[in-house]
Structure formats: structure tokens, C-alpha cells
Amino acid sequence: MLQSEFAFIDGLRARAARETRQNAELRHGIGDDAAVLRAAANCETLITVDLLVEDVDFKLEYTPPRWLGHKALAVSLSDIAAMGGRPRFSLLSLGIPRACGTGFWEEFFDGYFALAAEHGVTLIGGDTSSAPGGLAIDSIQLGECRQGAAVLRSGAKAGDEIYITGSIGASAAGLRLLLGGKRVRESEDDLTQQALRKHLRPEARVEFGWRIGEEQLAHAMIDVSDGLARDLAHICAESGVSAEIDASSVPISPEVSLVETDAEKAFELAVRGGEDFELLFTATGAKAKELVKIAGETGVVVTRIGEVIERSDSALRLRRDGKSIPFASRGFDHFAG
Ligand code: ADP
Numbered sequence: 001m002l003q004s005e006f007a008f009i010d011g012l013r014a015r016a017a018r019e020t021r022q023n024a025e026l027r028h029g030i031g032d033d034a035a036v037l038r039a040a041a042n043c044e045t046l047i048t049v050d051l052l053v054e055d056v057d058f059k060l061e062y063t064p065p066r067w068l069g070h071k072a073l074a075v076s077l078s079d080i081a082a083m084g085g086r087p088r089f090s091l092l093s094l095g096i097p098r099a100c101g102t103g104f105w106e107e108f109f110d111g112y113f114a115l116a117a118e119h120g121v122t123l124i125g126g127d128t129s130s131a132p133g134g135l136a137i138d139s140i141q142l143g144e145c146r147q148g149a150a151v152l153r154s155g156a157k158a159g160d161e162i163y164i165t166g167s168i169g170a171s172a173a174g175l176r177l178l179l180g181g182k183r184v185r186e187s188e189d190d191l192t193q194q195a196l197r198k199h200l201r202p203e204a205r206v207e208f209g210w211r212i213g214e215e216q217l218a219h220a221m222i223d224v225s226d227g228l229a230r231d232l233a234h235i236c237a238e239s240g241v242s243a244e245i246d247a248s249s250v251p252i253s254p255e256v257s258l259v260e261t262d263a264e265k266a267f268e269l270a271v272r273g274g275e276d277f278e279l280l281f282t283a284t285g286a287k288a289k290e291l292v293k294i295a296g297e298t299g300v301v302v303t304r305i306g307e308v309i310e311r312s313d314s315a316l317r318l319r320r321d322g323k324s325i326p327f328a329s330r331g332f333d334h335f336a337g
């Protein structure tokens with residue numbers, strides 16, 4: 001059970017003031033009816049929101065509160081990164097059940113503010129209510145980019161190379177392990193624990209996404225939240241193109257081997273499992289050198305996984321053993337039973 005709503009907000013306000021740095025665009029944060037921001041010259045504002053619902057998007061039973069606080073912010077940072085922008089301000093609306101008391105929120109905000117500080121993000125407001133049906137977290141993020149520099153899903157062109165950061169499948173493997181009864185042990189760091197962490201405490205490619213936007217290196221970009229196949233199909237639909245994935249070059253996370261030993265099943269889990277929060281983007285081959293440079297500077301591995309092609313009846317094709325065949329774009333879907 002929590003102290004009063006007002007004590008909760010006062011505590012949060014004090015913590016936000018303490019743990020986030022001042023910045024020129026913020027005229028007034030938490031404490032009034034609305035926050036007041038001054039728009040930076042020659043910049044555009046990016047706004048995104050993510051809703052996390054208990055027992056749908058996470059389970060308290062196996063989620064350390066600190067990691068949930070981290071994830072609530074990370075998923076929104078990932079959306080800003082996928083636009084090629086830089087995150088600036090965050091708002092949090094919380095629907096709080098009785099089971100989440102003061103200790104829970106201390107830990108939740110340890111995770112939240114640690115990530116916020118890492119990326120210079122300031123908490124400027126939110127809303128708080130009770131939620132008898134379970135915890136709900138609505139994470140709103142404001143970011144910025146230079147005028148006209150936002151990287152949309154709609155800019156992919158036939159002939160572009162398709163790239164992805166990091167590797168995919170670890171989060172889906174982690175979820176499967178959790179559902180099978182594996183639990184977090186923070187003192188251990190084997191492959192199983194790494195899989196659980198990738199699912200429960202994902203890292204967003206904040207700096208890489210922003211640099212890609214700043215230097216205008218990508219034609220289209222998206223973060224992989226619904227699975228590589230589904231998210232690549234989103235780019236294709238918005239851009240009016242198709243994509244051919246080169247099966248052998250897809251970087252599958254080593255964690256996938258914990259839950260799938262069959263190579264075909266491992267590939268399917270990797271390309272259809274969601275919540276990797278890697279960045280998937282298209283760019284002309286001519287930019288490859290600059291991409292490698294930014295990847296090196298931001299400590300990110302980038303892999304070319306295919307090519308954008310003229311639109312055909314299948315959004316996705318898969319190239320394997322010299323043959324190209326239609327490939328379903330199925331992925332994660334909240335309403336799919
Ligand atoms: P209102 O009645 O206008 O919604 P509140 O009393 O709910 O105002 O909120 C007071 C201040 O605290 C506002 O500035 C609001 O943005 C902030 N606030 C409330 N809940 C949260 C939260 N969960 N996270 C961050 N700021 C919050």
C-alpha cells in the first residue's frame with residue numbers, strides 16, 4: 001500500500017529535480033498543470049508513447065521492479081532512436097494497484113532514473129491513479145531532431161541495402177525461458193541470465209539512432225519491437241517496396257540456442273520474436289563506410305541482411321541456397337489470441 005497520491009508525487013518531484021540535469025528548453029517541469037518547454041531553434045519535436053500493462057506486457061511475478069523502470073523508459077527511447085532523434089523529456093502515467101507499495105516504486109525509479117541520467121532525459125510530468133486491475137505504465141517521450149531530419153518508415157528505395165544493429169531472438173528466447181519457469185539471479189551471468197535480461201531489461205540504440213539521423217545515413221528506419229519480419233514489412237508497406245532477406249546473414253543471438261536447437265526453428269524464432277529493440281534500416285551501399293564509422297564510435301555491430309527490391313506480390317522474400325522464395329511477414333500481434 002502506498003502513501004497518499006500527493007506524497008507520492010512530491011517524492012517523485014524531489015527525485016526528478018535531484019537526478020536529472022537542468023536544460024535550457026525546460027522552463028517548468030513537475031508541479032503545475034502542464035510542463036512548459038521552449039522549442040529549440042531549427043529543431044523538430046518527436047513525441048511517442050508506449051503502454052505497458054501488467055500480465056499482458058510484463059508479469060510482476062518474475063520482473064525485478066528496477067528492470068521494469070528501466071524498460072518503461074527504454075522502449076520509448078528506442079522509438080525516438082528509430083526516428084533518428086535525440087531523447088529529451090519524459091512523462092509517466094501510472095495506474096497503481098495496491099500490491100505496488102513504496103519499496104516497489106523506490107526500485108522502479110532507481111532503474112528509470114539511472115537510464116534517464118545516462119541519456120540526459122528529464123522527467124517533466126505525468127499522471128497518477130489507482131488501478132485495481134493491475135499495474136499500468138504509460139511512458140511518453142519527447143525527442144528532437146534537426147528540421148527535416150526525422151527518418152521515416154516510408155523512405156526505403158529499391159536497391160537500398162538493409163541493415164540491422166546487434167542480433168535478434170534473445171528477447172524471445174528469454175521470454176520462453178521465463179514462461180518455462182527460469183528466474184532472474186542477478187549474481188549470475190550465464191547465457192540463460194543474459195537471455196532473461198535482454199527480455200526484461202532491454203537496451204535501446206539511443207546514440208546510434210541519433211547519429212544516423214544527424215548524418216542522414218538512412219532512407220528508412222524502425223525499431224524491432226514486433227519481430228524483424230513484421231517490422232521490415234512495415235517499412236515495405238510504408239515505402240511501397242518489397243525486401244529480400246539473405247537468410248544466412250541474419251544475426252541470430254546466441255541465446256536462441258537455449259530454446260531451439262533445430263536451425264530452422266531457431267531462425268523462425270529470431271525473425272518473428274519481438275522486443276529486440278534493435279534498429280532496422282535501409283541505406284544506399286555508398287554510405288557503408290560512414291555507417292561502419294558510426295557503428296564503431298557508438299559500440300554497435302551493424303550487419304547487412306538483405307536488399308530492398310521493387311514491390312512484388314509478397315512484401316518479403318527470403319534468399320537461401322541461391323533461391324528466392326516468398327516469406328510471410330507474420331510477427332507479434334497483441335490481438336492474435
Ligand atoms: P492534475 O490534477 O492537474 O492532474 P496532479 O496532482 O495529478 O495534477 O499532478 C501534479 C504534478 O505532478 C503535475 O505537474 C504532474 O505532471 C506531476 N505528476 C503526477 N503524476 C506523475 C507521475 N506519475 N510522474 C511524473 N509526474 C507526475
Ligand code: MG
Nearest residue numbers: 126127128129
Ligand atoms: Mg493528475
